[in-house]
């Protein structure tokens with residue numbers, strides 16, 4: 001593993017050089033707070049941003065995405081035949097992604113890239129993307145990423161991990177993709193590997209000390225699905241929830257989507273849009289029957305999926321990276337950490 | 350990379366009104382590209398997404414049988430946006446089919462077994478596929494006794510009537526056709542609800558007997574105790590679930606019952622398996 005050091009004075013110039021090869025994404029401030037977005041040529045990433053309001057999952061999985069299209073013009077030979085839309089799969093780089101969000105991408109990958117089916121939209125976008133992460137020096141109050149198999153300096157899912165050292169970045173190149181990106185930026189000042197790693201370790205330990213929130217997940221896999229599902233605490237957990245769906249939209253690991261068709265003039269387009277298990281329509285049958293009719297059933301589904309079904313299905317821990325976004329954004333203060341603890345400690349009678 | 354969301358183009362070759370109230374129609378599709386028919390090789394019990402550009406997609410059980418070549422058939426109940434649009438389409442129209450999707454009835458396990466098929470209302474589509482498959486001369490000897498209990502509200506609401514009455518005349522399948530009620534004096538089959546006809550007519554289970562049950566929730570609910578009385582164990586009762594679906598390939602996340610995705614891990618489950626899940630169907 002090699003380390004390079006990037007003087008902050010050279011940072012903007014390097015980004016500009018890389019724009020010839022990459023579409024550059026990074027945190028920027030907009031009217032809705034801080035978001036990871038494509039950076040227009042005049043924009044540079046806000047590297048010291050805290051937790052972005054929305055997660056960067058949209059870089060690979062846009063909130064709304066065209067999938068297929070067909071002409072309905074009967075005079076055309078291929079009318080009513082659906083074909084994939086053209087995608088821009090030129091290289092892209094996400095600057096300043098945080099380690100918890102990088103781990104989330106690996107969890108989402110389990111869904112979109114599995115042995116039976118590969119989702120071409122997500123997989124092609126993933127293949128085209130380089131993730132340049134920034135370690136979290138000052139974790140926020142809702143961060144519990146050290147309990148989720150991740151942490152402020154976790155390298156998982158990243159191509160480069162950088163540490164902010166005031167006047168410079170120290171960057172650990174983790175993959176070939178990362179090396180190519182550094183080359184495109186012209187960042188080539190190598191740093192001593194042993195010294196750099198020691199520095200990373202110190203920063204990591206400092207940051208980890210500042211994460212005070214934690215959850216226990218060790219008992220979850222031992223519990224039975226039916227016991228947890230039938231447990232008496234769900235009414236209490238769901239009581240104040242207003243089913244707004246915010247927790248699912250801000251979450252980097254929520255991947256559910258809806259598919260809808262639209263017609264404009266003589267062109268049909270099939271889209272997918274983020275969907276939410278908090279919505280009653282999510283499971284509503286045409287007959288009117290709804291297996292998750294009540295709010296309690298839907299809240300239970302969200303937590304059971306993240307903290308039990310996913311755990312059992314993939315054996316990769318919980319489907320949560322501890323970013324704390326849902327905790328911070330929930331209008332009624334429902335806290336996944338509390339729910340996780342209740343589930344983890346539940347004893348069936 | 351293969352794109353699993355792209356449907357095969359098909360042409361509507363035939364449309365038949367399937368029930369007297371016209372709420373169900375059977376559509377026969379022919380693949381526009383013959384090589385797509387081979388790629389669509391399916392087993393009885395699987396489903397497909399019928400795909401109408403600009404309107405949407407719906408998961409529908411495959412009603413034709415793997416032993417029928419050159420076309421695929423689906424019987425569709427008119428209820429919402431896509432099904433209503435489909436009911437208004439014409440012969441010759443072009444649309445799409447995506448699949449085959451999901452698992453199938455456990456044909457490997459059913460070999461050399463007695464098979465009891467129980468259906469109600471319009472949930473008889475993949476059961477028709479299964480019966481045609483088992484009765485095919487190449488397959489019939491692979492199964493022991495075949496019993497079928499099928500019921501609908503009235504004689505005119507039974508699907509595939511001609512075939513039912515043909516099967517009734519054969520001696521290698523025992524048909525128990527029933528209707529909730531009829532004032533037709535010529536009606537020579539059963540009258541009464543499916544669970545009751547099952548209790549009175551279905552064979553008593555030994556360990557080599559399996560039941561496949563499809564129907565509206567209320568029928569399933571009352572058929573289970575009837576089967577239990579006849580000695581069927583949970584692993585001998587096979588069911589097909591119909592959760593709301595979109596992708597059909599396990600990506601979009603909406604069709605789960607517990608950790609199982611009905612579109613990919615199902616739609617076919619044994620009662621034993623279903624009893625291990627939170628039963629959100």
Ligand SMILES: Cc1cc2nc3c(=O)[nH]c(=O)nc-3n(C[C@H](O)[C@H](O)[C@H](O)COP(=O)(O)OP(=O)(O)OC[C@H]3O[C@@H](n4cnc5c(N)ncnc54)[C@H](O)[C@@H]3O)c2cc1C
Pocket residue numbers: 284285286287396405406407408409410411424425426427428429430431432433471474475590591592593594595616
């Ligand atoms: C495995 C399987 C097999 C099925 N087989 C048949 C069949 O052989 N014949 C038949 O008539 N019906 C069948 N259904 C039910 C059929 O899919 C729904 O009636 C149909 O999707 C309703 O679509 P709509 O657009 O008309 O209704 P709307 O209420 O307008 O629905 C909008 C969309 O929601 C989804 N949706 C709504 N209800 C259901 C539902 N019950 N199941 C799945 N998705 C739904 C579909 O994507 C649909 O396009 C089956 C369902 C499943 C899951």
Ligand code: SF4
Pocket residue numbers: 240241242243244245246247248278329330331332333334
């Ligand atoms: S953000 Fe809070 S109130 Fe809104 S759906 Fe999620 S848990 Fe319920």
Ligand code: SF4
Pocket residue numbers: 247250251252253254306319320321322323324325326327336
């Ligand atoms: S469940 Fe909440 S804390 Fe966990 S990854 Fe999703 S938004 Fe972050």
Ligand code: FES
Pocket residue numbers: 593594595596597598599600601602603604605610611612613
């Ligand atoms: S229908 Fe999308 S996961 Fe089952």
